Amino acid sequence: MAKGGTSQRVLVAGAAGFIGSHLCDALIHRGDTVIGLDNFYTGLPRNIAHLKEHPQFTFVRADVIDPLPLSLRADLIFNLACAASPPHYQADPIHTMLTSVMGTRNLLALAADCGARFVLASTSEVYGDPLVHPQVESYFGNVNQTGPRACYDEGKRAAETLCFDYMRAGRADVRVARIFNTYGPRMRPDDGRVISNIITQALENRDITIYGDGAQTRSFCFVNDLVAGLLLLASHRSAIFKAINLGNPTELTVCELAARVLAMTGSRSSIALMDLPVDDPKRRKPDITAAQRLLGWTPKVPLEEGLRDTIRWFAAGHLKPTVQDRRQRVRASHQINSPRSA
Ligand code: UDP
Numbered sequence: 001m002a003k004g005g006t007s008q009r010v011l012v013a014g015a016a017g018f019i020g021s022h023l024c025d026a027l028i029h030r031g032d033t034v035i036g037l038d039n040f041y042t043g044l045p046r047n048i049a050h051l052k053e054h055p056q057f058t059f060v061r062a063d064v065i066d067p068l069p070l071s072l073r074a075d076l077i078f079n080l081a082c083a084a085s086p087p088h089y090q091a092d093p094i095h096t097m098l099t100s101v102m103g104t105r106n107l108l109a110l111a112a113d114c115g116a117r118f119v120l121a122s123t124s125e126v127y128g129d130p131l132v133h134p135q136v137e138s139y140f141g142n143v144n145q146t147g148p149r150a151c152y153d154e155g156k157r158a159a160e161t162l163c164f165d166y167m168r169a170g171r172a173d174v175r176v177a178r179i180f181n182t183y184g185p186r187m188r189p190d191d192g193r194v195i196s197n198i199i200t201q202a203l204e205n206r207d208i209t210i211y212g213d214g215a216q217t218r219s220f221c222f223v224n225d226l227v228a229g230l231l232l233l234a235s236h237r238s239a240i241f242k243a244i245n246l247g248n249p250t251e252l253t254v255c256e257l258a259a260r261v262l263a264m265t266g267s268r269s270s271i272a273l274m275d276l277p278v279d280d281p282k283r284r285k286p287d288i289t290a291a292q293r294l295l296g297w298t299p300k301v302p303l304e305e306g307l308r309d310t311i312r313w314f315a316a317g318h319l320k321p322t323v324q325d326r327r328q329r330v331r332a333s334h335q336i337n338s339p340r341s342a
Contacts, residue, residue, distance in 0.1 A: 007031045007032050007033060008032045008033070008074075008076050009032070009033050009035070009074050009075050009076075010027050010032045010035070010074060010075065010076045010077070010078065011034075011037060011072060011074035011076070011077045011110075012024050012027070012034055012035070012037065012078045012080065013037045013038075013064050013077070013078065013079045013080060013081035013103065013107055014037075014038060014043060014078075014079070014080030014081035014121070015034070015036025015037055015038050015043070015048055015059070016038035016040060016043030016044055016045060016047045016048050017038070017042060017047070017080055017081075017084070018182075018184070018186045018187050018188065018223070019121070019179070019182060019223060019226060019227070020036070020038070020043065020047075020078075020080040020081075021043075021047035021048050021186055022184070022186065022223050022224070022227050023078060023080065023227050023230060023231075024036055024048060024051060025051075026228075026231060027231075028051065028056045028057060031056075032056065032076075033056045034056060034057050034058075035057075035058050035059075035060060035072065035074065036048055036051070036057060036058070036059045036060070037059075037060045037061075037062050037064070037072075037081070038061065038062075038081070039061065039062065039063040039064075039332055039335070039336065040061065040328050040329075040331075040332045041083060041095075041329070041332040041333065042083045042084070042088050042188065042191070044186075044188065044328065045324075045328060046322075046324075046325070047186050060072070063099075063336060064081045064103030065095070065098050065099055065102045065106075065336075066106075067106065068106050068107070068110055072110060073114050074110070074111075074114055074116045075114070075115075075117070076116055076117050076234060077110065077111050077114075077116050077117070077118045077119065078119045078121065078230070078234070079107050079118070079119065079120050079159075080121040081099060081103050081107075082096065082099045082100055082103070082121075082152070082155070082156075083096055083099070083152075084123070085188075085191040085192050085193045086152075086192065086193075086277060087191070087192035088191055088192065089151060089152040090148050090149070090151065090152075091333075092333065092336065093148070093150075094151070095336050096151040096152055096155055097151045097152075097154065098155075100152070100155030100156050100158065100159040101155055101158045101159060101162070104120060104158075104163065105162055108162060108163065108166045108171075108172055108174070111166075111172040111173075111174075112166065112171040112172045116172075117172075117173045117174070117175065117234065118163065118172050118173065118174045118175070119174070119175045119176075119177065119233060119234045120159055120160065120163050120174065120175070120176045120177065121177055121179055121230075122156045122159065122160050122176050122177060122178045122179065122243055123152070123153075123156050123178060123179055123180075124179065124180040124181070124245070124247065125143075125149065125152055125153040125156060125281075126141050126143070126153060126156055126157050126160065126178060126243075127141040127143075127281075128141045128142040128143030128144065128279070128281065129142050129143075129144075129279060129280070129281040129282060130142055130281060130283065130284065134249065134251075134285040134286060134287040135245065135284065135285065135286055135287060136245075136289075137243050137244065137245055137290055138242075141153075141157075143157065147278055148277075148278055149278075149279045160176055160243060163176050164176075164241070167239070167241065173239060175233045175234060175236070175240055175244070176240075176242075176243040176244065177229065177230055177233055177243070177244055177245075177246045178243050178244065178246065178247075178286075179226060179246050179247065180218075180219055180221055180245065180246065180247025180248070180284065180285075180286045181193075181195075181218045181219065181220050181221065181247065181284070182220070182247075183196075183220050183221070183222065183223065183306065183307075184223030184224065184309065184310055184313075185223070185309060185310060185313035185318075186223075186313075187310070188321065188325075189314065189318055189320055189321055190320070190321045190325075194218065195220065195257070195307075195310065196314075197209055198257060198258050198261045199261055199265070199307075199310060199311055199314050200314055200319050200320075201267075202261050202262055202265040202267035202269050203265055203267065203311070203314060203315055203319060204319060205267055205268045206269060207270055207272035208258050208261075208262070208267075208269045208270070208271050209272055209274050210254055210255060210258060210271055210272070210273050210274065211254070211273075211274050211275065211276045211277060211280065212254075212275070212276030212280065213255075213273070214253060214255035214258065214271075214273070215253050215254075215255065216253065216254055216276075216280060216281065216283065217251045217252060217253050217254075217282075217284060217285065218251070218254070218257075218284050219247055219248055219249055219250055219251045219252075219284060219285045219286060220248060220252075220257075220303060220306070221246070221247045221248035221299050222248070222301035222306035222309075224301060225299035225300055225301050226246055226247075226299075229246040229291060229297045229299075230246065232295040232296070232297050233246070236294065236295060240294065244290050244291050244294065244295070245287060245288055245290065245291060246286070246288070246297070247285075247286035247288065247299075248286075248301075248303075249286055249287070249288055250302075250303055251283075251284075252303075258271065260303070260307065261307065261311070264304075264307060264308065264311060265311060
């Protein structure tokens with residue numbers, strides 16, 4: 001619930017995205033008024049279509065890189081605006097980097113102006129290909145700053161820096177969540193991530209693409225758990241001068257994930273081994289002691305249950321992007337491809 005039991009005016013940047021749209025739903029459900037902002041570069045209008053006529057929801061189409069509309073006011077600001085799957089954030093790496101850096105700067109300036117609390121959706125990618133396992137927040141990471149993932153990793157690292165500089169300067173009250181791999185309904189079928197790829201491939205009996213030998217690990221958190229963690233972090237009463245990991249520590253290899261999905265879908269797919277992408281992290285698992293102690297947060301949804309819900313959602317008509325989704329993405333990429341990001 002919002003501050004002192006009263007409803008808040010919450011700005012969600014990245015509202016039409018996979019996590020952003022679930023966050024909007026949760027905020028509206030608890031009684032807040034939400035201003036959703038998105039450029040539809042990777043977010044989808046259909047993710048927030050059900051909120052279009054909702055009295056607690058308004059939508060602003062904007063790119064956080066650009067100066068924000070002067071009329072925007074909020075008590076709480078979430079910044080989830082950024083392409084987040086490797087193929088999508090690498091498609092326009094300059095825009096990705098600027099989205100994190102300039103977008104966070106613009107939204108922090110707005111937070112300072114409104115006296116709003118600011119929550120940054122950072123990422124486990126700040127740890128790069130980690131040499132410390134599981135990843136604890138005090139670990140500085142192992143990022144290749146010149147590689148193809150750097151636009152996202154270094155962009156988010158710089159965004160974190162901006163947050164803590166605003167905080168130290170007393171200009172904004174910030175919270176930084178380092179979000180680990182998250183999955184659930186409303187993932188884009190074409191975002192190229194392992195969960196969406198494997199599920200759509202299995203449901204269509206196409207080859208399951210495993211990059212490398214599939215021995216690399218990830219730890220997957222169901223989106224509802226993640227949103228609950230974000231809300232707890234946002235409403236925590238005192239200042240938090242460090243980033244907080246939010247993720248599910250249940251670790252498995254990509255091969256194990258594929259085997260589970262194949263068994264759950266009864267698929268006839270075969271495995272196809274492909275090249276491992278450059279700088280692909282070998283192991284990833286969050287240490288969530290800080291989130292447990294500070295926020296009393298632990299993810300509740302077991303992988304089996306979350307995968308069942310996600311498989312059901314993809315099977316119910318979300319196996320491919322719609323023609324509208326494709327057009328939207330092309331239109332959005334033309335719009336962001338302006339001289340400021342070149
Ligand atoms: N991956 C895979 N097959 C796919 C997509 C991804 O084997 O079709 C691997 C990828 O190389 C990585 C892991 O699955 O090791 C997770 O990839 P994802 O893109 O979901 O997220 P990341 O954690 O790399 O950002």
